[in-house]
Amino acid sequence: MEVFVQQVINGITIGSLYGLIAIGYTMVFGIIGMVNFAHGDVFMVSAFFALIFLLVLTSWFGIASMTLALILVMVVSMVLTGLLVWAIERVAYAPLRGSFRLAPLISAIGMSIVLSNFIQVAQGPRNKPIPPVTREVYTLWQGTNGYPVNISLKQIIIWVVTALLLAAFWYVVQKTALGRAQRACEQDRKMAALLGVNVDRTISLTFVIGAALAAVAGTLFLMYYGVVVFSDGFTPGVKAFTAAVLGGIGSLPGAVLGGLLIGLIETLWGQYVSADYQNVAAFSILVIVLIFMPQGLLGRPEVEKV
Amino acid sequence: MTTSLRTWDSDPVLTVEHLTMRFGGLVAVNDLSFSAGRGDITALIGPNGAGKTTVFNCITGFYKPTTGMMSMRPRDGSLHLLERLPDFIVARKAKVARTFQNIRLFSGMTLLENLLVAQHNPLMIASGMTILGVLGIGGYRTKEKEAIDRARYWLDKIGLIGRADDPAGDLPYGAQRRLEIARAMCTGPDLLCLDEPAAGLNPRESAELNALLLSIRKDDGTSILLIEHDMSVVMGISDHVVVLEYGTKIADGTPTETRNDPRVIAAYLGVDDEEVEEIEHELDETTGSEEGRP
Structure with a gap:
């Protein structure tokens, strides 16, 4: 029982990160029907932004408060990643809008390779560590067999930040002019343009928002594991994409739900079945869900436009 | 003439x-x-x-x-x-605003939201590209309120004020047509x-x-x-x-x-080409010249 609860806590933590990344996939897919395969690598680059800025803050400026450092690092990483993705979108995707469907997809795969290889060359192929942000661990209860159920401060930070960010993001999508424009573009881009919405800019901003959420995930990922390497974009990226599809691509609550499920499935599978086959489990679940529920868990069935 | x-x-x-x-x-x-x-x-x-x-x-x-x-x-x-x-x-x-022959409402959004999308630009400027709006800085709230008032005015005018928060796709056909006109009018x-x-x-x-x-x-x-x-x-x-x-x-x-106008009548009723020529001929005789026509 204690083991199970412990693994659920771990699963929700990693699942939150998947959920944050998955939103970027699902929003971009919703608005222009494109799978942004570079998104995983954007996540990895954002972790490097965080890493560099954290080291700058702690060693050059000697900021002792880790809380302050973490908040600053997160904001900087969000801004830099947002700018990077805005540039990527302008250079690699926007010129291909309106061409055949596969063109931006190929372009995104290219961008993904560019980003990971650039980091490999610029930052080296080895794990980059940071000093531990916090070692605080709270014991929730001591099991009868002596096995404790722990939750670390890092995990609490991840839960709280994710929840706050999702709430803010939900507010933007539901209540602001930008969010309404995004939803309008999702349904009918031409009509939105005729009402004065700058569709091109709305699409760019969608990419940027997705990138900012991925940057938060990147910073939290770095804080949680303490290391990052150039190839770290791939597996979390693919898993987050899986989460988006599992939850129903295009659906925002679906992306979060999918992320949490993937996180839970892989940790529980790792505990009870085989740690070596964690990834196999996550993707097998995806296959099974897609066979029986092609729109994903919360996805709307495709409605043909007249 | x-x-x-x-x-x-x-x-x-x-x-x-x-x-x-x-x-x-x-x-x-x-x-x-x-x-x-x-x-x-x-x-x-x-x-x-x-x-x-x-x-x-x-x-x-x-x-x-x-x-x-x-x-x-x-x-x-x-x-x-x-x-x-x-x-x-x-x-x-x-x-310039327009509506379409086939209705193109944002069917998944509410009536009110449909009318607010049409007022996107003033709102986007007032909210400082969303960032200030989220933080609650600046005149965004007043502008948002104005936009909602304007939307409500139009909903009232087309008789749909009671359904402001329903999805637009749920409306009957005639109401959807009126909503499209109201939405176009919300762009000013x-x-x-x-x-x-x-x-x-x-x-x-x-x-x-x-x-x-x-x-x-x-x-x-x-x-x-x-x-x-x-x-x-x-x-x-x-x-x-x-x-x-x-x-x-x-x-x-x-x-x-x-x-x-005989040519309009001909176009609508569908007449043979020769008959159109005949009519045009008659027309030239009655009105003098082509230039004299309005």
């Missing part, structure tokens, strides 16, 4: 000159010139396939015309050449282009539509350009009728003038 000055000659809000639109070998609109008067309700009529919707698509930046010039003069005194503007600028700066247009607003409406709804259009002209001073097959709408409310056939203008004048 052209005695008094007509609005569309003296004070046009939209002037279309020598508009031609070709799709490959097909000439959808052929050297069309007409004006829509400020404050007028102008009807663009013609048999199916006459190129009316293509004209609309050119005006609203959907298509880039092959040749021709379209000048739009909003109330603020500026002049916009529509063929050079991207689609969202046509709505934003040139102040100087020219409202309506593509068959009465299509599929029953006689009562059609009469309501007439009343709505007349009140839009009266209360908002918006000029209206409409494509319509329903002659009760065309003859009932329009000040100016332009008739197209095979992409070419065959008549242009007041409703009474066009109704009695």
Whole structure:
């Protein structure tokens, strides 16, 4: 029982990160029907932004408060990643809008390779560590067999930040002019343009928002594991994409739900079945869900436009 | 016959000159010139396939015309050449709004949200590109409130205020049509282009539509350009009728003038080419010359 609860806590933590990344996939897919395969690598680059800025803050400026450092690092990483993705979108995707469907997809795969290889060359192929942000661990209860159920401060930070960010993001999508424009573009881009919405800019901003959420995930990922390497974009990226599809691509609550499920499935599978086959489990679940529920868990069935 | 000055000659809000639109070998609109008067309700009529919707698509930046010039003069005194503007600028700066033959509401969004999307630009500016708005800085809240008030005013006007928070897709057909017009009006247009607003409406709804259009002209001073097959709408409310056939203008004048025009009658009833020639011949005899015609 204690083991199970412990693994659920771990699963929700990693699942939150998947959920944050998955939103970027699902929003971009919703608005222009494109799978942004570079998104995983954007996540990895954002972790490097965080890493560099954290080291700058702690060693050059000697900021002792880790809380302050973490908040600053997160904001900087969000801004830099947002700018990077805005540039990527302008250079690699926007010129291909309106061409055949596969063109931006190929372009995104290219961008993904560019980003990971650039980091490999610029930052080296080895794990980059940071000093531990916090070692605080709270014991929730001591099991009868002596096995404790722990939750670390890092995990609490991840839960709280994710929840706050999702709430803010939900507010933007539901209540602001930008969010309404995004939803309008999702349904009918031409009509939105005729009402004065700058569709091109709305699409760019969608990419940027997705990138900012991925940057938060990147910073939290770095804080949680303490290391990052150039190839770290791939597996979390693919898993987050899986989460988006599992939850129903295009659906925002679906992306979060999918992320949490993937996180839970892989940790529980790792505990009870085989740690070596964690990834196999996550993707097998995806296959099974897609066979029986092609729109994903919360996805709307495709409605043909007249 | 052209005695008094007509609005569309003296004070046009939209002037279309020598508009031609070709799709490959097909000439959808052929050297069309007409004006829509400020404050007028102008009807663009013609048999199916006459190129009316293509004209609309050119005006609203959907298509880039092959040749021709379209000048739009909003109330603020500026002049916009529509063929050079991207689609969202046509709505934003040139102040042209339109509806479609097939309804294109954002069906998953609520009625209120549909009307708020139409007020996107002032809100986007007021919210400082969302960032200030989320933080609650600046005049975003007041602007948002104004936008909601405006949306509610229109919902009230089209009789849908009670359903403000329902998804637009749940409305019955006639209500969706009215909502589309309200949404177009929320962009604050100087020219409202309506593509068959009465299509599929029953006689009562059609009469309501007439009343709505007349009140839009009266209360908002918006000029209206409409494509319509329903002659009760065309003859009932329009000040100016332009008739197209095979992409070419065959008549242009007041409703009474066009109704009695033999070529219009021929186009609508479908006559053989020889008969049209006969009619044209008779016409030349009665009116003197082609130039004398309005």
